[in-house]
Amino acid sequence: MKTDDFKTQIYQLLASIPSGKVTSYGQLARLAGHPGRARMVGSILKHLPAGGKLPWFRVIKSSGVPAFPEGTPSFERQVTLLREEGVSFNAHNRVEKAHWWRPN
DNA sequence: TAATTGACCGGAG
DNA sequence: ACTCCGGCCAATT
Numbered sequence: 001m002k003t004d005d006f007k008t009q010i011y012q013l014l015a016s017i018p019s020g021k022v023t024s025y026g027q028l029a030r031l032a033g034h035p036g037r038a039r040m041v042g043s044i045l046k047h048l049p050a051g052g053k054l055p056w057f058r059v060i061k062s063s064g065v066p067a068f069p070e071g072t073p074s075f076e077r078q079v080t081l082l083r084e085e086g087v088s089f090n091a092h093n094r095v096e097k098a099h100w101w102r103p104n
Numbered sequence: 105t106a107a108t109t110g111a112c113c114g115g116a117g
Numbered sequence: 118a119c120t121c122c123g124g125c126c127a128a129t130t
Contacts, residue, residue, distance in 0.1 A: 025112050029125095036125055038112035043127055046111055059111080067111040074111080 006034060010044050017058045020085045021101035024062040031103065042067065057081040058101075064094040 009032040017023055025045075026038035034040075045056045057078040060066050068075035070093060079089065087099045 026114085029112090034125095036113080039110065039125055040112090040127070042111040044111095047128085056111085061111085062113060078111095 006032060006037070006040065007044050009033070010041055011054060014045075014054045014056070014059070016103075017055055017101050019055075020087060020099065022058050022060050022082065022087060022095050022099055023101040025059060025067070026062050027101075028059065038062075060095060064097075066093065 010028055013028050013031050024038070025041040026035075028041045029035060029037040041059070045059060048054055048056055060078075066075050066078045068078065079093070082095070083089075088096050090096065
């Protein structure tokens with residue numbers, strides 16, 4: 001089992017997340033068949049090829065908030081992109097449960 | 105080569 | 118809701 005296979009799996013899953021839905025690092029890792037590798041998913045997203053079209057912004061922490069610290073440019077960018085897709089946040093930047101992706 | 109860091113997570117207290 | 122902890126392991130220092 002090579003590292004690149006896991007990365008490719010994550011790319012696939014990422015591309016299959018529907019617009020207007022969100023998922024977590026840990027859930028992607030589980031769906032890829034590697035529970036416990038949430039940090040690796042984070043690492044993969046961090047190093048996504050620049051200019052790519054993968055929806056990195058649809059991935060948030062299992063707690064329901066973006067992984068970036070509030071107030072940073074990345075945080076704002078992610079929130080904006082999700083809002084444009086219809087994802088709503090509560091007063092504490094938490095994504096409503098109804099927006100979570102439920103793969104069949 | 106070794107140590108540290110980090111877009112994380114779930115359980116326990 | 119929060120902190121502390123151990124597990125995870127590629128990338129960076």
